[in-house]
Structures are given as C-alpha cells and as structure tokens.
Amino acid sequence: MPHWSVYTGNSEPHDGIDDLPAPPPWRAFDGEPVLPAPRDTDDRAAVSPDRAHRARTYVASPETVQLVNAALVLRRPLLVTGPPGTGKSSLAYAVARELRLGPVLRWNITSRSALSDGLYQYDPLSRLYAARRAAWRAGDTRPGGEVPGTGGPQGVPPASADVEEHLRLGPLGTALLPYGRPRVLLVDEIDKSDLDLPNDLLNVLEEGQYEIPELMRSAREFSEAGTAEVLADGTDEPVAVGRGRVRCRAFPFVVLTSNGEREFPPAFLRRCVRLRLRRPDREQLTEIVRAHLDTPAGDAEHLINRFLNRAADGELATDQLLNALYLTGVAGLDADSRDALADELMPYLSATADGDGF
Template structure:
C-alpha cells in the first residue's frame, strides 16, 4: 500500500520508497534494462566521513519533510533555496540514506558548467591514440556518464542527484536542464551512430552499465535536489516544473537540535554563544556552520571562559556588533 510520508526525516533507514505510489501518468517513464541501485561501497566518495556525517546529523523541518515527499510523489526536481549554512546540500544526503537510494550523485555548478558536463563526457583524442595501436577500438571505452546521466539510468529505485549552487550557472543551463528532466531521457550521438548496446562507465564508479541504441531513459525518476543561495532569478517555466523549498535560518529549538546532533549537549558557555549567535544570525552575517566551528574549537581547546569568548569573536566577527533593534523606526 502507498504511504505518506515516504521520507519521514527520522534518519532511520527503512524501505518506504518501495511503497511510493505510481507516478502521475504524465511523469511515468519506461526505460530499460532495469538496473539495481548500487551499494555505497561501490563509490568511495559516498562513504567519505563528511558525507556520512551530513546524512546522520541533518535535522529537517516539518516543511522540508512535506516538500521532499511532494517531489518524490510527483517525480519533480526539488529546488532548495536559502542562506548559506542552512543545510541545503545536506538534505540530499539525509534523504538518500533514510530511503536507501544509494550513493548521492553530485554535480557542482560553476559559471562554465554546461548540460553536456552533467550528461556524459567523450574523449575523442584518447580514442584517436588508441586507434593508432589497434584497429579494435570501441567508442564506449572513451566515454563515461556524468552525474546527471547516471541519475537518469533505468534504476529500480530513484537515484539521488545533488545539483549544487545552480544559481552560479550561465543563463541557459536551467532551461537546458529542465528539458532533460522533463523528458527523463537524453541521447548520446556517438553511440547512436554505432547502434546496438554499449557498456558505458557510470559516474563515481568503474562499473559499466548497458546503454541501448545510444539512448538513456529513466525508469524511477531520480530524486533531484537543486540548491540556490538566491543570487539570481530563474525562468518562470523552470520554477513551474520544480517543487520549491525555501530554508530559513534555524530558530532556537532547531539550532539546539543541530548542535546536539553534531557536538552533543552544549555546556553553559556554549549556550551563551548560541544565544548571541541567534541575536545576530538574522542580520545575514552569520551561518550555522560558523557557529559549529566555533563551538567545536572553543569546546575542545581547554580554554577558560574569557579565552573561549575571545576566540569565538575572532571566528565570527559578526558577533561583535550589537543585536539589531527591531523596534526602531
């Protein structure tokens, strides 16, 4: 039976993704041959300590849980906006861990990023050099899928794809990306010409996967998280086709839960530092990761209260300013 919510935000792994209801008819895909979701052990980056820690310690809001489930049910990308340090990218790792979606595929966007970078890379020079040594050269040996191309393979469960800081891209990328995600597929011209089935290396692993007729089409639409710091506006068509989640700076209860998840119960001096941070954070000068850095360093260095205070101020200069007067006109 289908269930809501599939993603619960508990950080406890479960098989709820298997009870995700059928997609809307306009978001159904039929790619093949069906592939299993790879185990995290197949991707060394996926089990790095920082990514594991993110997945274990992320604390979602109730709104985050609802909108993650909306994206999963509707098979739509999730556009996550908000100030730096609010956990936008960590959300993808937490959802993937809880729902067993395998290693998170990550595409870090820059001003030079193009759609082709996310889909696949083809190296014609290496193919040319190989052809000088032997006449038995396969085009697929010089081609590998990118993070987006790998996410769109016909996996039996959705893969998790993090497209980080899409607001840094050039003007064309959001619309180019939208077309691929709307269709759930793309073509590889180099393989189209060859025909048949090719074995192509997937992103993040040396494992090769079959691609038939030069076309990649998904079966389970991937869980796509696009993050933005709000540095630009996106086209209306792009926004219409995304589920949008705006993360705000954490309130006192959320911040306390975040600190406990990362560092354990704060002592008296740490709680004072948290209070000062909360009084200044809304001014936009401070981020949660700065607070965690300060709490970790001042709590482990064996400093007295005055020294901890001085060091925290050096790490977070924004704490030196007086709290904003919200009653002033």
C-alpha cells in the first residue's frame, strides 16, 4: 500500500488517520478551539445496526480505495456517482468505521434543500415564545404589551445571549467544527437538489468555514467573550462557537452521492475527487454475498448467475440479489419455486426493461 494511503478497504478498524500526510498548503485550516474526536462508530448507541452492518460488510474496489485516499490527502469532497444499489452511501459508513472517525453526519437532499439547512437551524418563534413565557411567569409586563428586557412592543427579543438556546448546527455545520480528526459527512443524492445548491456549497467547502449572523450580532452587543454554547448535529452535548464564526481544523471527509440524474457545474466538479461506481462483476458479487450473508459460494452461484443474466437486459440493484438469496434460503423452496420467487424479488428498476416502470 502506498505510504500516503490510510484507508485500506479491508473493514478492520485502525488509527491510520493519524498518519495522514499534511494537507496541501492551499488546503490547510486552523480552526480553534480543537474539539476531541467523537465516539467510535462501532458503538451501537452512535450508529444504527443496519448501517453498522453495511459498514462492516462493504466491499471496496481498488479504484475506490485509491480515490478515497486521494480525497483524504487533498482535503477535497468525494463525488460518488453510479447506478442505484452500488453502495454509494455505504462507502461513507465503511470509511468512518475503518478509520474510527465517529458517527457519520448525514444530510439527505431534496428539491427543497438549501445551504442553510445543512449549516444550522434557528427558530426565532420559539425564542419569542420563550421570552413571553418568562415575562408572564414573572408577572411583569408593560403597557402596550412590551415585555421587559425584550426591547420591543411585541415582545420581540433582541440579539441577546439566549439565542444559542434556539439554534442547532446541521450536519454540514457540525462537520466543519474544529475537530482534531476529520468527521465524515454524507451528502446523499445531491443530484435531487435545485440548481443553486451545488454552487452554494462551493464557497463553504472551499474555505472550510461559515458564519452564523445571529450569534455574531449577539457577540457584538451582549458578550465580551463572544462565545456561545450550541448543540451540534447528532448529539445533545453543546460545543463552543466563538463570535459566530466556525472554521474547521481537520477538513471533513465529504461524500457527495449522485445517481447521475443531472449534470453539475464545472466549477463544482473541479473541486471534487470523482469516483464512478460500476455494477459489480461475478467475483465482486460473490464477495459481497459472502460478506453480507456468509453464504457458501456454491449455494449462491445459481442465483448470482440468474441475477447477472437478468441484469444484462435492465437495471438491477445488488440488494435485490441479497434479498432473493436471504428469502429463498429461509423459505427452503424447491428449485422451480426458488427461481420464480427470485424473479419476483428482482424486478427491473427502469421502465424500458419491462414496459410498466416497476
């Protein structure tokens, strides 16, 4: 393995991330204060059993291993494209497990997703209600409905120190905290976003930092120290944010997945390391089946052949084969019934293959 490689793809957890080469000078970050690494992803309280299983059983190709390491060393996002069922999102969990980088921060993209959703969420209405409840309990209101200390006739609170109680960092915002080790951020199905999101991500991922205006106003007006305690994504433990500015120290390992449903701007693409996952061949399928089900190769060979033959005529996903193998094994069917059930469990994913879209 080349000396610059830290991810091996063999699924055995290790601390090789500590040997990661220094970043290029143009990708070095110095965020403070340095935060400790989160808990290991082997902790079942930190990751769901299904994702833990996918992380342990992920089978990485040599190309995948090489490009994951390239993204880690260059401190660049990894754009992973490929057909459904090729393990694009599972790759993030596999890397996090092997390199002991803690729970994966996951941002599921929809057509309504905006950059602010990934950075942080702020609820001004809950803050207004909290101010009104506090004044009501104190029995102290002023003529015209003004609540003392809120600075407005409608009880609208100013940018004061309690703003952090109504603000929570999102997965992207949490990944860019100044952790001593990189966090893993999965931005899943970015091709479903509106046209602006990839471009909006450019500056944040390029600079490794962002600002929270609500906290910046609070720091200027009410706090000499300017430090706020804010909840991070995936935890109930607050982290310190100084004067509303967040800057990473170890650039996160960012996995952006796409099913190839759209083209991305050239400026976005040139800032990413690009990995194209392809349909697994017979040897890879056999290894995947063994990893997931511990099924002897001879027992699985018939359905693997059937899967490959069907896949020649249309889109199929690897988990369809796994479902068929598991269920036919549990049911204990004869050969004809097994094949019929397997065909039902492996329908084509594209309308052109079977004419009805199902």
